[in-house]
Amino acid sequence: MNFPSRLIEEAVNAFSRFPGIGKKTALRLTLHLLRQQQAEALELARAVTNLATNVQYCRTCHNISDAPVCQICANKSRNQALVCVVADMRDVIAIENTGQYNGLYHVLGGLITPMEGIGPDQLKIASLEERLATGEVRELLLAFSATMEGDTTAFYIGRKLQGRDIRISTIARGISIGGELEYADEITLGRSIQQRIPFQS
Amino acid sequence: MKLKSLSLMNYRVAERQDWHFEADVVSITGANGTGKTNILDAIHYMCLTRSYFNQQDQQLVRFGEDFFNLQAQIMEEEAENKLFCAWQGGKKVLRKNGVVYDRLADHIGLFPVVMIAPTDLDLIYEGSEARRRFADMLLSQTDHAYLLALMRYNKILQQKQALLRQYKQEGRVDITLLDVLDMQLLPLNVELYSKRVAWLDQYNPLFEALYRSISGDREQVGIRYESSFNALEPALAMQQAGKDDLASGRCSVGIHRDDLLFTINGHPVKRFGSQGQQKSFLISLKLAQSIYLSEVMGKKPFLLLDDIFEKLDGQRVSSLLRLVQEERFGQIFLTDTDKKRVEAIFRPHNTAVQYIEL
Numbered sequence: 001m002n003f004p005s006r007l008i009e010e011a012v013n014a015f016s017r018f019p020g021i022g023k024k025t026a027l028r029l030t031l032h033l034l035r036q037q038q039a040e041a042l043e044l045a046r047a048v049t050n051l052a053t054n055v056q057y058c059r060t061c062h063n064i065s066d067a068p069v070c071q072i073c074a075n076k077s078r079n080q081a082l083v084c085v086v087a088d089m090r091d092v093i094a095i096e097n098t099g100q101y102n103g104l105y106h107v108l109g110g111l112i113t114p115m116e117g118i119g120p121d122q123l124k125i126a127s128l129e130e131r132l133a134t135g136e137v138r139e140l141l142l143a144f145s146a147t148m149e150g151d152t153t154a155f156y157i158g159r160k161l162q163g164r165d166i167r168i169s170t171i172a173r174g175i176s177i178g179g180e181l182e183y184a185d186e187i188t189l190g191r192s193i194q195q196r197i198p199f200q201s
Numbered sequence: 202m203k204l205k206s207l208s209l210m211n212y213r214v215a216e217r218q219d220w221h222f223e224a225d226v227v228s229i230t231g232a233n234g235t236g237k238t239n240i241l242d243a244i245h246y247m248c249l250t251r252s253y254f255n256q257q258d259q260q261l262v263r264f265g266e267d268f269f270n271l272q273a274q275i276m277e278e279e280a281e282n283k284l285f286c287a288w289q290g291g292k293k294v295l296r297k298n299g300v301v302y303d304r305l306a307d308h309i310g311l312f313p314v315v316m317i318a319p320t321d322l323d324l325i326y327e328g329s330e331a332r333r334r335f336a337d338m339l340l341s342q343t344d345h346a347y348l349l350a351l352m353r354y355n356k357i358l359q360q361k362q363a364l365l366r367q368y369k370q371e372g373r374v375d376i377t378l379l380d381v382l383d384m385q386l387l388p389l390n391v392e393l394y395s396k397r398v399a400w401l402d403q404y405n406p407l408f409e410a411l412y413r414s415i416s417g418d419r420e421q422v423g424i425r426y427e428s429s430f431n432a433l434e435p436a437l438a439m440q441q442a443g444k445d446d447l448a449s450g451r452c453s454v455g456i457h458r459d460d461l462l463f464t465i466n467g468h469p470v471k472r473f474g475s476q477g478q479q480k481s482f483l484i485s486l487k488l489a490q491s492i493y494l495s496e497v498m499g500k501k502p503f504l505l506l507d508d509i510f511e512k513l514d515g516q517r518v519s520s521l522l523r524l525v526q527e528e529r530f531g532q533i534f535l536t537d538t539d540k541k542r543v544e545a546i547f548r549p550h551n552t553a554v555q556y557i558e559l
Contacts, residue, residue, distance in 0.1 A: 112378065114364040120375060148356050148385075155381040185304075187349065 001027070060131065062107040062124045064089050072105060079103040081138040085128065085157065087111050087150075091143060103141070106131065111149040112156055120156060128157070132166060139167040146173055172197075202312065202500050203532055204244065205281075208272040211263040212246075213239050224555035226525070226533045226547065230540040231559030237536035241316060241505040244534060247273045247284050248314035248503065249338065250295060250305045258288045275312060277500070282312075306352065310342045313502035315491040317509055321483045325471050329460035336461060339490055340400055343497045347396050354389040354456065357382055361452050369450030383439055386455065390435045393456045394428060401426050407496075408489040415488070415520045416481035422470070424486075425462040429454045481517060484509070488521075491530055501531030508536050510546060522550055 001023050003009040008030055015026035033041045057063070058070035061083075065071070072078065072092075082103030086092055087110055095101050108123040120126075131137065142157065144150030158168060174192035175184050184192075204222050209215040214236045229237045245253040252261055262269050268289035275282045285296040295302045302308055323331050341348035361382045368374045405423055412422045429438050442454035463470040463482065470482050495501045510518060524530065537543050540558060547554045 114360045114367065114378075117363075117367070119364070119367075120378060148353065148360075151385065152357075152360070152378075152381055155384060156378055159377045159381060186345075 061105045062109060062127065063092055063105060080136055082141065083131070083137050083139070084141040084143050086143050087145065087153075095143060103139075108153070111144060111147075112153045113149050120160075123153075125157065125160065129160065132161070132164065137166065139169060142168065142170045144170075202503070203276045204503060204534075205274040205276055206272075207240070207243060207247070207274075209239070209243050209269075210271070211266040211269040212243050212271055213261055213263060213269075215239050215243075216263060220557070222532075222534075222555060224553045226535070226552055226554045227557065228540070228543045228547075228554050229534065229536045229557045229559065230538065230543060232538060235559040237559060238318070238507050241318075241507050241534055241536060243271050244273070244503060244505060245314055245316050247271055247286060248312040249309055249342075250286065250293070253316045253318065253505075254320065255334070258293060259291070262288070306345075306348055309348060310345055310498075313342050313494040313498055313500065314505065315487055315494065315502050316505040316507065317484060317487045318505075318507035319509075319512070321487065322479070324483060324486070325463060325474075325479055329458075332461040332463075333457075333459060335486075336397060336400070339493070340396060342494060344396065347393065350389050350392050354386065354393060357385050357389070358452060358455065358457055361386065365446055365450045365452060368447060374447060379443070383443075387436055387439060390430070390439070390455055394430045394435065394459075397426060397428075397456070397459065404489060404493055407492055408485055411489050411492070411524075412481060412485035414524070415485050415517055416478070417516060417520065418478070418481070420465050420478065421467070422482060422485070423464050425464060426459065427462050428456065428459040430456075477514075480512065484513075484517070484521070488524065488530075495529075495531070504530045504533045506533065506535040508538070510535070510537050510542060511539070518546055522546065522552075525552065526550060 001012070003012065008027075011030040011033070012023060012026040015021055015029050016023050018026075021029070033044070054066075056065050056068060058065040058073055059068055060073045061070060063070050063072065067074075079102050083106050084095060084101060084103055085106045085108065086095070087108055089107060092105050092107060095105075106124065106128050108125065108128075110118050110123055112118060112120060112123065132140075140157075140161070142154045144154055154170060161168065172195075174188065174195075175181065181189070203225075206222065207218075207220045209218045211217075214234075218236075218240070220240065229240055231237055242253050245251075246261075251258075268287065270285065270287035272286075273284045275284065283296075283298050285294075287294050293305065295305055295308055297308065297311075324335055337351060341351065361379070364379065364382065401424060408424065409422055413419070429442075432438075433441070438454050442452075446453055463486075465474045465478060465482070470479060474482060491502050491504055513521070525533065535543070540556060543554070543556075
């Protein structure tokens with residue numbers, strides 16, 4: 001694409017580095033910024049600068065935080081003995097939105113994917129082991145995507161923690177609420193049957 | 202299972218073609234380069250969502266275009282299936298009766314197909330990968346669980362191979378992580394290995410019988426399954442390979458290394474089979490595939506014969522036609538450069554043939 005202005009080209013290139021944004025969308029976003037009041041564009045620039053310079057990671061759970069310790073870790077009314085291990089911040093948001101969880105988190109920063117050069121050392125797994133050393137945590141809840149990478153990460157953590165006096169659980173997998181049985185894929189359905197649970201009325 | 206119509210757009214050499222098929226035997230004739238094989242390959246693609254010639258989808262797009270699509274209408278008993286498949290810019294969409302597949306794998310096995318082509322000689326002469334693909338494509342059609350296990354196996358294997366390469370370069374090893382991957386590979390190795398063994402037990406007798414009736418020869422032919430698990434339990438074999446694999450940076454044990462040894466009188470057909478014996482061997486191998494699919498699935502696959510009559514002598518051709526007469530096969534699509542030859546072959550047998558000339 002040829003642009004009449006270097007400034008526009010720079011902005012388009014910057015936007016098009018975002019996931020899911022191509023050149024055309026980037027141009028639309030750029031022109032949108034220009035049509036707005038200048039103050040609004042500057043407000044955006046300020047937010048981005050702030051984000052880039054001030055963002056912190058909680059030193060306990062590694063979630064994104066405004067302070068050295070995040071709000072969840074600082075909240076003493078939460079169950080300090082239960083830690084949910086997740087891949088990234090989006091999973092924390094998803095679990096918080098359920099309103100069903102009152103423990104703490106540990107954000108690994110990804111899942112083990114050797115093909116992309118992501119091994120245990122690139123993730124916050126050593127820090128998880130340190131965190132358990134105090135003995136305060138009694139249960140780890142592994143909450144990963146039901147993919148091969150999620151399984152590998154869960155198995156790895158399970159192996160690493162073998163022999164420790166700690167309960168390790170994992171989120172249940174099966175038919176989604178409102179889902180039709182006949183449309184469930186055979187692996188999910190097969191697993192739901194293998195790992196069936198006592199009926200509760 | 203009857204293919205009623207097929208449309209090709211920008212598929213390899215075809216710009217736009219619409220075909221209607223009426224007979225159980227469809228003969229497609231024309232000079233070289235007119236796109237006969239193309240039509241067979243399009244049928245193969247509709248059934249298995251890939252080209253027979255193991256090409257990337259991108260390479261199947263007609264020169265100068267950026268997409269292709271295929272449509273087919275297949276009757277099963279009274280039910281009509283409308284298939285539509287389109288590829289554009291790396292994205293493939295497959296619809297059956299208007300419903301888009303979430304996973305292409307779910308389509309494989311619904312419409313079984315067998316192709317016989319001159320490139321089949323690769324099965325004898327190329328490396329083990331071609332022979333594994335032969336077995337895998339067949340088993341994937343009859344056993345959906347096999348296909349899913351194989352896809353999962355390949356994904357974990359890629360991760361393990363990446364890890365072994367990395368460890369070799371860096372000289373540093375996380376044994377726990379390798380163990381975790383092996384732990385996931387082991388049950389898949391056991392499942393895929395035992396399914397391949399069971400398949401060959403059933404397949405070999407079919408194959409031997411066909412070879413005898415096609416060639417009229419008395420040689421003993423067979424397929425031997427060579428696997429690292431023939432001698433050692435999978436768990437043990439994987440464990441023993443561990444150290445060497447770390448040193449070499451390769452994963453040396455598993456079903457991805459298996460091979461099929463084609464034998465004639467106990468010797469490799471590659472070195473000890475005459476050209477004629479090799480031809481009979483390959484055709485019997487493929488026809489056995491068709492019969493195996495019919496027996497296991499209860500429906501007769503489409504049989505695609507690409508340019509085989511020119512290279513077969515009269516005796517083999519008439520053995521083949523006898524099998525066709527016995528209705529051992531499903532709908533047949535064949536190509537040849539010479540319509541007269543095809544007419545001469547089928548006329549005495551009173552078989553209804555639809556002739557398409559390109």
